[in-house]
Amino acid sequence: MLRRNASQESGSEESNMASGSVIATTGLTKAYGSGSQITLALDKLDLRVNQGEIFGYLGPNGAGKTTTIRLLLDLIRPSSGSATIFDMDVRAQSVEIHSRIGFMPGELSLWEGRTGLQIINYIASVRGDAKGIAKNADEIAERLQLDTSKRVRDLSSGNKRKLGLVLALMHEPELLILDEPTGGLDPLVQQTFHEMMNEYREKGKTVFLSSHVLSEVQAICDRVGILRDGDLKAVESVERLTHVEFHHIEVDFRDAIPAGLQEQLANMPQVSQLSANGNRISMRLVGDFDPLLRAIGAGYVELLRVEEPTLEDIFLAFYSDKEKAS
């Protein structure tokens, strides 16, 4: 049975619950529809996010990541269960909680006719301390190379995301909740974003970010929760998750597949799912590339394709390894 709940994680998880987490959910459930048309978007989520960590919330589209975030922000109401942030109920004390968090939605919409600066000033005013926040916003915008004098309607999708990050970060919140934060950002800005998150963690602040980009999660997160079909399948440290990292490999030879290569690859412990079709050989490779490159060097390689595993692949591999181990 693959199903496992985060609350069934390690003993350290239990101790975190006792010590009080920044985010804590208990049996948090969200269902849409009624009668026979009920769709379970989130199923009895038990999750703890600790202070000072960057927690990656991973899952394919429709897994329930955004639903969780919307529940935490009190934008939608749970069908059952509860959630707290800073030990305060997300519904009853939402205003107080919101004063201490920064949020960027996955699909960011802002007032199209207003400039970035006008929106920054408005939101800074709502948050109080408009001057101090606006000064921070200036620094963040400069770092992200964002021109805040442009109207939102004139910004590219990447620049809109930058503005969203400025709005989420400018008041130096204790907790950041970011839904797919780097979608549409160019690699350089993504790098800056990763640096900012690391600095954020060093200040003892907490980040909860949803993503379906494994590399991003690997780069900055301490722990990862894997969500599928509204069910939290596991909470793992990034080290443990990446231990099962692998790639799908396809090698096209100009001529026939070199004699004995298939047997040689089949005997390699890091190679699995090996198949051949004409001059092409396909496999799944775990770990370093070097042994594979040495093995295929016997033939003339016309094309070498390397595909990142999908989250689903990682998930399945992760659990098949765990089942084998047990």
Add this chain to the structure above:
Amino acid sequence: MTGIVVGNTIRNAWKQVLYWGLGLGVLGVYIVFIGSDSDIVKGYASLFESMPPAMLQAFGASSLEMFSSTEGWIVTIFVSEAAIFLSVFAVLAGMNITANEENSGIMDVALSLPISRTVYLAERWLGYAALGLGILVLTGAITLVSTAMFSPGADGGKVLLTILNLYPGTLLVMTVTCLLGAVLRRRAAAVGAAAVFVVASFIFNIIGAAASGVIADLMQALSYFSHAQGEGIVQGSYDMAGTVAVLVVVAVGFSLSVKQFESRDIGL
């Protein structure tokens, strides 16, 4: 309530005051200008004379004498037309209070700020209420000046009061649309229902004014158009109770909007 959202709402939409105020003001100038020519007014009056009295009553005038006076002409023609245009503004404003922001996703950002749903809705409502008042003040000012220019004998104060008295009805349509947006959640359904409310109210007013009897009286009483009371102001028989009733319905509608908005999921 800090008024920051009110200010932001007005800053985002202040041009609407100019567009709507100038548009309605120009309509007012046109009607006042025509009304300054007694031959044209008499021509219209004789046209109505040849029709059943119900037709004139449907336009909001109870008698030809009233209709033929300069203030009566301005109030009868202008109020009936301006009330329709203002209803369109009010539906758009009502949708803008929450439904449009919710539909576009802006509400997700707005409600992630340290502000409660109730305060947010209230400040948005106040912002659009202020814009509506701005439109009426601008319209009234333009019409007042044009009355002084083209019909100096007319009582400009009464004309201005009649225009300002369109405000409760405007607030009512705005609030009903806001409530529909909070209840129905689908923007198209909310706009459609609000349009039905306006059209039904308009038809109720016409039928109620043209016919007689208990049902006709009830229909007219239910129509917010009938509470504009242009003729009542001109003739000095203004009935405050109708305006108070409209404002009570506005207060109830606003409370229901808040209750609904507080209790449901946002943005789905």
